[in-house]
Amino acid sequence: MSDQTFHETKRLYSFLTRDYQSREEDNSNMCDTTIPPVSISDGASTSLYNDAYNEFNTNTFTITPDLPHSTESCQELFKEVILSWNDLTYEVDTTVKKTLETRTILNQISGQVKSGETIAIIGSSGAGKTTLLNALSGRIVGGRLSGKVLFCGSPRHPDCFKHATAYVQQDDLMHPLLTVQETLSYAAKLRLPNSQYSANNKINRVSAILQQLRLVGVRNTHIGNTKTRGVSGGERKRVSIGAELLTDPRLLFLDEPTSGLDSNSSQLVVELVKNIARERGIAVLMTIHQPSARIFNTFDKVILLSQGHLVYFGPTSTAIQYFSNIGYQCPVHENPADYFVDLMTLDYRNEHTLTESKNRVSVLVYNYMRYAAKRMYEGQLDTGQHTPNNTCASDVSDMTDLIPPTPHTQTWNCWMYEYKTLISRDWVNIMRNTPYLVSQAMQSLFTGLIVGFMFYYLKHDPISVQNRMGILYTIALNATFPIIMPALQAFYEERDIMLRERSSAVYRVTTFYISKVTTFMPISLACGVIFTTSVYFISRLTLTASKFFTALSVFSCLNVVSISFMLMIGSAIGTMDVAFVVAPAIVIIELLFGGLIANPTTITAALGWIRWINPVYYAYAALVKNEFDSQVFECTPGAQCYTTGEQVIEVNGMGRFSILQDSLFLLLIAAVFNTIAYALLRWRAMPRYIMI
């Protein structure tokens, strides 16, 4: 079918599917043939178009309408419409051969989902399934989205919509070291408002979800990931779904919930979701790539998409009949889903197959437009424009005793409760991360012993001056790379979970940020104490209580700066790969200008200022002052060497500030880094979704 035919078909469809009232007003125009039949040299398609046009005018459609006849179907009519969408179109700008082109990803998609209904969005890869799901769930970023989406009959309010709906992402981002029960319990603590749920209520809800999703047998098994063995893929998916169901959403979106699962697990996931949706009156919309025949038949309705166009939207039970009516009879032993997807897929093997498949898709799209227009004309296809009585305010508590009287008015729990829950979750996670803890402790002890014995038993001769400076610089260095890099990796994993949880407004950014600071700092400080103590005692740096504890305090300040720096990099940079290049590059500059490699007083003015913003310089200067203050060195008379520690401090350009001032500068830098990190994290967690 040519582009022109398609365009004309769309015009007709737009006209036919327009709001009933306005169409009534336009009917006279229709009789006056305002939209004339097109004449395009595209045989089959043109003829179909003209047939449809004439059919519409004479009202002699041949497609049998699938009116509900059974009792169950009649009940359908009384279900409330949770979400309806009309003429949903999504366009993005793409650059093709240096020219900017507009690409239409979704093309005038209309439909609706009712309470208790499970609808699958099916199509080949690139058909626009995820885009449609994102558009309906209010998670589209960038591009232009137009059309109308109504939630319970009203335009969506971002906050209310977020709290009343749930989205299960394709990747199950969860803490791998928590058990299934802990994962759900923490989700319940964070997501359910204390004003409506007591601690016991929350425990009961978790138990109910475990039972409903058949997770009781694995309740004490760790979630796991690619590195640690845990529950199976299907169980992990059910945990993800369970965490979302805890809040009793009115509408549940699932992006490819069966991807990566075997057919039995997929079947179980879909069936459980459908049963829970029915029981609780939740409307479910999910994308699915190529479901098995059994799974396909589980869905109440299907949305078949091809190249961003609607090919069929209606009951699963009538899909085969529909396709048969338009000339595509599904073979008896073939999986209908496979058959439909094959029909809707463009065949790129050669030019001939491509043209053929394009024509077929155009015909399918066109036929659906015709079918939809007729159904709408007869008042059977509700695109959700007429839902005046839908307020979604109906109390669904009679469906299950688990649902509280007002399930959708989530309010934030108090700051302290949220913080305590997050910190407790973090500590459980970190304490179970034995490889991380052991490697951090061993690294500190091992390098501490190596450095200590390298400079074993320092004397007070001129050579010991250089060794002392080397050892102090190593202490400063140890508070940079070994602290920043492992923490950065751990932070990225946490950050991704936070961004997912924040997209459902589970907790505040502040509580997340402070909980991270209070988790990472103690561990790095403990490692710092192990390292500094080993070095001090073995190498015999000046061993007085005051000098030792001062060195420990300076080291701790630099640790705090390093953790703040790590948080800033982790918040600023989108991906861990880039962060792992940027962070070391900056730390190397800090070390270069730290005061040992080049005397800071001799560095050119153009670069000399770097030391004033360099935490390593302040830490090293403080450690040098602490060690060399009041020291006397044995210097052979007539030889050129230091006789006092003060000379060392002065000559090496470390005497500008006192130890206290250096420490305060370190804390100031940490405060600046934390402020930037928090602002960036907030910005990153800010929703940029287009919601219509």
Ligand SMILES: Nc1ncnc2c1ncn2[C@@H]1O[C@H](COP(=O)(O)OP(=O)(O)OP(=O)(O)O)[C@@H](O)[C@H]1O
């Ligand atoms: N923001 C965007 N900019 C450019 N192209 C986009 C954008 N969003 C989606 N697309 C394109 O739109 C098409 C549909 O994407 P979508 O992810 O919805 O497909 P899908 O049906 O979910 O495919 P799959 O099953 O492979 O995930 C793809 O070709 C994709 O590249």
